[in-house]
Amino acid sequence: MTEAHGPGIAALPDGADVVIVGGGHNALTAAAYLARAGRSVVLLEAADHVGGAAVSQRPFDGVDARLSRYSYLVSLLPRQVARDLGLDLTLVRRRYSSYTPDPGDPSRGLLVDGEADDDARRAAFDRVGAGDDVAAWTEWYDAVGLLARAIAPTLTQPLPARDDVAADLARAGGDAGRAIWRDVVERPIGEAIERRFRSDLVRGVVATDALIGTFADLDSDLAANRCYLYHVIGGGTGDWDVPVGGMGAVSGALAAAARDGGAQLVTSARVSAVTPGVR
Numbered sequence: 001m002t003e004a005h006g007p008g009i010a011a012l013p014d015g016a017d018v019v020i021v022g023g024g025h026n027a028l029t030a031a032a033y034l035a036r037a038g039r040s041v042v043l044l045e046a047a048d049h050v051g052g053a054a055v056s057q058r059p060f061d062g063v064d065a066r067l068s069r070y071s072y073l074v075s076l077l078p079r080q081v082a083r084d085l086g087l088d089l090t091l092v093r094r095r096y097s098s099y100t101p102d103p104g105d106p107s108r109g110l111l112v113d114g115e116a117d118d119d120a121r122r123a124a125f126d127r128v129g130a131g132d133d134v135a136a137w138t139e140w141y142d143a144v145g146l147l148a149r150a151i152a153p154t155l156t157q158p159l160p161a162r163d164d165v166a167a168d169l170a171r172a173g174g175d176a177g178r179a180i181w182r183d184v185v186e187r188p189i190g191e192a193i194e195r196r197f198r199s200d201l202v203r204g205v206v207a208t209d210a211l212i213g214t215f216a217d218l219d220s221d222l223a224a225n226r227c228y229l230y231h232v233i234g235g236g237t238g239d240w241d242v243p244v245g246g247m248g249a250v251s252g253a254l255a256a257a258a259r260d261g262g263a264q265l266v267t268s269a270r271v272s273a274v275t276p277g278v279r
């Protein structure tokens with residue numbers, strides 16, 4: 001039995017096979033799949049809109065530009081989910097993934113350009129005195145690509161055994177595959193970042209993907225490694241794409257798929273108790 005309060009509960013049906021608490025993008029995805037599998041689904045969202053942290057707003061009066069409000073880039077949405085649910089969604093590849101000013105000389109900084117060829121990358125690293133790290137950067141991200149291609153498909157599969165993924169990676173990448181598995185999966189990632197790169201600025205850029213949004217640290221355990229993996233495996237490339245219309249377009253497409261499948265999405269309904277086993 002699920003108890004909810006708020007204006008939305010007037011819309012509650014008598015019963016359902018599945019009640020989903022919350023209406024973020026994960027809940028919407030579950031609602032869409034379950035509804036398409038023939039279950040009767042009711043989703044209860046406390047706010048007056050669905051989407052959770054994946055929502056857009058129009059910040060400029062009179063301008064129909066919808067921008068992401070919190071979460072803003074898409075990488076971990078498996079393309080299979082988009083295909084299965086027929087999501088009407090346009091994702092645009094970003095060219096520049098970061099610009100990091102040099103704390104010692106803020107007039108210069110490291111621009112990471114996804115379209116840079118070898119010469120342009122060397123020039124970018126030279127500008128911050130990190131030319132010695134170009135080869136290590138290329139080697140690291142080539143190996144991270146191997147890791148991404150080994151792990152990304154498993155996101156939509158039954159959880160594989162760790163040793164099986166490691167063996168796949170070793171088959172695909174040989175010594176480089178074994179080394180990146182050790183550096184990113186088995187040892188605190190700070191060890192590899194310090195060993196492989198010389199410039200603190202470059203180390204910081206690499207480490208950002210391991211630390212962002214966490215209170216983890218690079219050296220004591222594997223929490224930062226987990227954060228790093230989530231940031232570099234999406235789609236098998238680690239690219240982070242911009243959704244046209246902001247993240248609300250993602251949630252909107254998922255909500256449409258859920259409704260089309262027959263799920264009932266109820267907003268302004270905060271769940272206050274769930275009693276297992278009681279209908």
Ligand SMILES: Cc1cc2nc3c(=O)[nH]c(=O)nc-3n(C[C@H](O)[C@H](O)[C@H](O)COP(=O)(O)OP(=O)(O)OC[C@H]3O[C@@H](n4cnc5c(N)ncnc54)[C@H](O)[C@@H]3O)c2cc1C
Nearest residue numbers: 022023024025026027045046052053070071072073270271
């Ligand atoms: C500032 C910021 C930036 C981010 N940037 C990115 C990014 O660029 N890319 C990315 O992939 N991820 C990003 N993230 C992370 C991403 O937003 C979250 O991982 C994602 O939103 C989690 O989705 P969810 O559906 O699990 O939960 P949420 O989006 O948190 O949704 C949970 C929903 O449940 C509802 N709810 C909670 N309790 C109840 C209750 N008792 N009854 C009814 N409803 C309830 C809430 O109102 C909410 O709508 C960012 C997060 C933040 C905060």
